[in-house]
Amino acid sequence: MTAIFEKTPGWLDWYAGPSRPQFRPPEGAVDAHCHVFGPGAEFPFAPERKYTPCDASKDQLFELRDHLGFARNVVVQATCHGADNSAMVDALRASGGLARGVATVRPGVSDAELAELHEAGVRGVRFNFVKRLVDTVPQQDLWDVVERITPYGWHVVIYFEAADLADLRDFFLSIPVPLVIDHMGRPDVTKDPHGPEFGAFLDFMRARPDIWCKVTCPERLSVSGPPALDEEQRAYLDVVPFARRVVEEFPDRVLWGTDWPHPNLTDHMPDDGLLVDFIPHIAPTPKLRHKLLVDNPMRLYWPDAD
Numbered sequence: 001m002t003a004i005f006e007k008t009p010g011w012l013d014w015y016a017g018p019s020r021p022q023f024r025p026p027e028g029a030v031d032a033h034c035h036v037f038g039p040g041a042e043f044p045f046a047p048e049r050k051y052t053p054c055d056a057s058k059d060q061l062f063e064l065r066d067h068l069g070f071a072r073n074v075v076v077q078a079t080c081h082g083a084d085n086s087a088m089v090d091a092l093r094a095s096g097g098l099a100r101g102v103a104t105v106r107p108g109v110s111d112a113e114l115a116e117l118h119e120a121g122v123r124g125v126r127f128n129f130v131k132r133l134v135d136t137v138p139q140q141d142l143w144d145v146v147e148r149i150t151p152y153g154w155h156v157v158i159y160f161e162a163a164d165l166a167d168l169r170d171f172f173l174s175i176p177v178p179l180v181i182d183h184m185g186r187p188d189v190t191k192d193p194h195g196p197e198f199g200a201f202l203d204f205m206r207a208r209p210d211i212w213c214k215v216t217c218p219e220r221l222s223v224s225g226p227p228a229l230d231e232e233q234r235a236y237l238d239v240v241p242f243a244r245r246v247v248e249e250f251p252d253r254v255l256w257g258t259d260w261p262h263p264n265l266t267d268h269m270p271d272d273g274l275l276v277d278f279i280p281h282i283a284p285t286p287k288l289r290h291k292l293l294v295d296n297p298m299r300l301y302w303p304d305a306d
């Protein structure tokens with residue numbers, strides 16, 4: 001029987017018919033953070049999920065990639081699929097080598113499963129500490145996962161709220177593989193980008209040379225808005241000083257992504273074309289943009305590409 005899913009009340013669907021960005025990404029640009037949702041009838045959402053999204057298929061993702069002028073994707077396992085990576089893996093396999101993946105695995109994962117994920121293009125696992133998205137996982141379980149993935153040369157993507165960094169920092173620093181921080185550690189952008197909270201985040205990044213940061217999700221972090229809609233070119237300016245600080249201090253360890261299909265936004269859904277136009281605000285020179293969009297993600301996800 002085909003699964004029928006009812007979306008979480010108030011769910012905002014991704015923006016159909018996005019504009020073509022004025023900023024043209026450099027050749028070979030990578031959208032290094034995006035997701036697929038189902039389709040639920042083919043790849044059912046996980047029983048333990050905290051939200052039920054609209055469908056967002058691999059074909060729709062690849063269409064967006066081409067429309068925005070990107071060449072590749074990194075598809076991050078969305079929490080609504082739990083540890084069933086089949087929709088994400090299906091996207092990787094259909095991409096003809098143009099997508100890599102970040103999976104969610106439990107400590108009991110078999111060697112055969114890990115080998116299969118690697119063969120499909122998975123290069124990392126995601127540890128999520130955002131309480132509205134997942135139940136807490138014991139640190140020992142995460143340790144066990146790290147031990148299992150280390151032989152594959154994978155990294156760990158960490159998603160956490162700024163307020164939780166102080167408690168999690170020591171645990172993060174004890175993980176002996178590269179770390180990739182989702183959405184800039186979710187700073188409170190009403191605070192001073194030169195103040196103690198963001199200072200603690202930058203200090204965490206300075207602690208090791210293999211900590212990377214996604215300068216993503218201005219639409220999630222912004223308080224001032226306005227939404228990137230109706231040809232708005234100056235959206236989310238309150239996020240710029242935060243992202244730009246990270247790009248300028250760590251030009252070789254930053255990544256950018258659309259975060260399409262933008263789960264759990266509640267007040268607006270951005271036009272992805274206009275989100276791309278945000279990039280020159282945070283990476284002001286062609287050299288910084290080339291690192292952000294091409295060199296860095298290629299080094300992390302396609303190290304063997306010519």
Ligand SMILES: O=C(O)c1cc(C(=O)O)oc(=O)c1
Nearest residue numbers: 077078079080133259263264
């Ligand atoms: O902030 C979020 O709601 C969110 C959720 C997910 C997910 O459910 O996987 O991924 C993200 O990158 C961001």
